[in-house]
Amino acid sequence: MADPVASGERLVGTEHPEGATIAFYDREADTYFRSTLANDLSDLYRLFLSQLRTGGLILDAGSGSGRDTLVFLDAGFGV
DSSP states (O other), X not given: OOOHXXXXXXXXXXXXXXXXXXXXXXXXXXXXXXXXXXXXXXXHHHHHHTTSOTTOBOOOOOOSSSHHHHHHHHTTOBO
């Protein structure tokens, strides 16, 4: 049997542990989005961005609403 993860196949069932994880995130995405959208992370952003060169690049590999990416772009960084 081919490795579905290596092949890029999306697992949506629960017959594979990876499928159960994806199913959980698919089911909980809206709840996660709503529960984190209003969090004030300005102190964390300030600390993080102070460690980078102005205009540098940031890899935002998070899972969320894109809130952090927007902050980084607004601060003049490439994301």
